Amino acid sequence: MIQESDTPLQLPVLDVSQPLNQSSLLSLAAACRELGFFQIINHGISKDLYNKMYSLANKLFCLPSKSKLKLGLKTYTPHFIASPFFESLRVSGPEFGASAQSSADVLLEEHDSEFSEVLQEYGSKVTELSKSILKFVLMTLGDGFETKYYHSEFKNCHGYLRINNYTPPEDLEEEEAEGLGMHTDMSCLTIVYQDEIGGLQVRSKDGKWMNILPCEGTLVVNIGDMLQAWSNERLRSSEHRVVLMKLMNRFSLAFFWCFEDEKVILAPDEVVGLENTRSYKPFLCLDYLKFRESNEKGRFEKVGFTVKDFAGVVGITILKSQS
Numbered sequence: 001m002i003q004e005s006d007t008p009l010q011l012p013v014l015d016v017s018q019p020l021n022q023s024s025l026l027s028l029a030a031a032c033r034e035l036g037f038f039q040i041i042n043h044g045i046s047k048d049l050y051n052k053m054y055s056l057a058n059k060l061f062c063l064p065s066k067s068k069l070k071l072g073l074k075t076y077t078p079h080f081i082a083s084p085f086f087e088s089l090r091v092s093g094p095e096f097g098a099s100a101q102s103s104a105d106v107l108l109e110e111h112d113s114e115f116s117e118v119l120q121e122y123g124s125k126v127t128e129l130s131k132s133i134l135k136f137v138l139m140t141l142g143d144g145f146e147t148k149y150y151h152s153e154f155k156n157c158h159g160y161l162r163i164n165n166y167t168p169p170e171d172l173e174e175e176e177a178e179g180l181g182m183h184t185d186m187s188c189l190t191i192v193y194q195d196e197i198g199g200l201q202v203r204s205k206d207g208k209w210m211n212i213l214p215c216e217g218t219l220v221v222n223i224g225d226m227l228q229a230w231s232n233e234r235l236r237s238s239e240h241r242v243v244l245m246k247l248m249n250r251f252s253l254a255f256f257w258c259f260e261d262e263k264v265i266l267a268p269d270e271v272v273g274l275e276n277t278r279s280y281k282p283f284l285c286l287d288y289l290k291f292r293e294s295n296e297k298g299r300f301e302k303v304g305f306t307v308k309d310f311a312g313v314v315g316i317t318i319l320k321s322q323s
């Protein structure tokens, strides 16, 4: 039985088509610090584009498991890896179209470029969106930090998309089922498009599970482990999960905006602040990804060990770099 959550949550809503004013900056800063989740509107991803993604992806998910498994586990996560009710298709950037096409070519008998065209459009839009959201988030750390740090630290970020399909069985005895277990994302930022079914929950600092209710026209953004470490924990990567409450099919698109593998994550002095000490040792991004893979069942972002376990400083003080 899954621990109950009846706490509704009002996340701040950021209009990404407008410059940040003082009051939205303050509410964004509080959201990133306390919960690591917020919502965005006017993001430029239309319901029509989402619907196209849904129907094309659905066609692929309806294929027999034997066909889907031909994609290999790096691209296709079958049922029973993250949960019995979860399967996922990965499409990698920056050439989302090409990545989608190579999956379509394996899955479909006839050449069809529609999936690839739609994926290219979605991928390019959500990539641009990630860049602007990241700048907003950097602004919450200090005046002018978006110009100071965006190019020097984040210019080589890359993104990938997971198309998630949740299918609980109709004869399940319990009222609800875990669609995706508690985890943190490894990304800098994640942008989630969830359908109207709901079920995404975030865990607060005091361990309470809160429902992130779906809202038409709104996307959910959360801070991931890479940004938590880079910001010396001024930005929070929260645990979250998906609970299938109504035992209905659920579909979501999760886009992960990440540092490049070769990046060494080290919070700049100015981000750490004079009176604070570093909470993380510098670490290579790829090493953290490998650590997560080797500690997880089936190589999914299901957490057993966090970035804190990997690079957190325990009881010692690391001197700030002398720059």
Ligand SMILES: O=C(O)CCC(=O)C(=O)O
Pocket (backbone or CB within 6 Å): 162, 164, 180, 185, 192, 193, 194, 200, 240, 241, 242, 251, 252, 253, 254, 301
């Ligand atoms: O399906 C969702 O709403 C969220 C999925 C998620 O947390 C993930 O893929 O990391």
Ligand SMILES: [Fe+2]
Pocket (backbone or CB within 6 Å): 183, 184, 185, 190, 240, 301
């Ligand atoms: Fe996640």
